[in-house]
Amino acid sequence: MNALTLRLPEQKHQRLKALAKSKGMSVNHLLDEVTTLILAEFDLKTQFEIRAQRGQGKAERGQELLTKAKTGFFE
Template identity: 60%
Template sequence: MTALTVRLPDDKYRRLKALAQARGMSVNRLVDEMATLMLAEFDTETRFVMRAQRGRGREAEGLALLEKASSPPLP
């Protein structure tokens, strides 16, 4: 595990500490959870961009698939 020193304005640290206390956790745990959420968001965005790049030039095919998926099922 790595130790990380972060410099924050005093008022921001006090607010983070109050938030952590309100959630029943340490500031360290709060920051760890925030980092986890941000990394998950970044990973999702990266996957979305990669898929969008693979689909370039295939817009008509994608729209046809959407149309097929939204059509009522055959009896």
């Protein structure tokens, strides 16, 4: 595990401490959870962009498959 020094304005630090206390956790744990959420969002966006690149030029085939799936479910 690594240590990170973070400089924040005093008011923001006090607000983070109050938020962490209200959730029953330390500021360190709160920031760990926040960074996990941010990284998960970044990973999802990256995966979406990769898949979008793989699908370029295949929209017509995708629509055909969707139509076929709809028809199969409702008949």
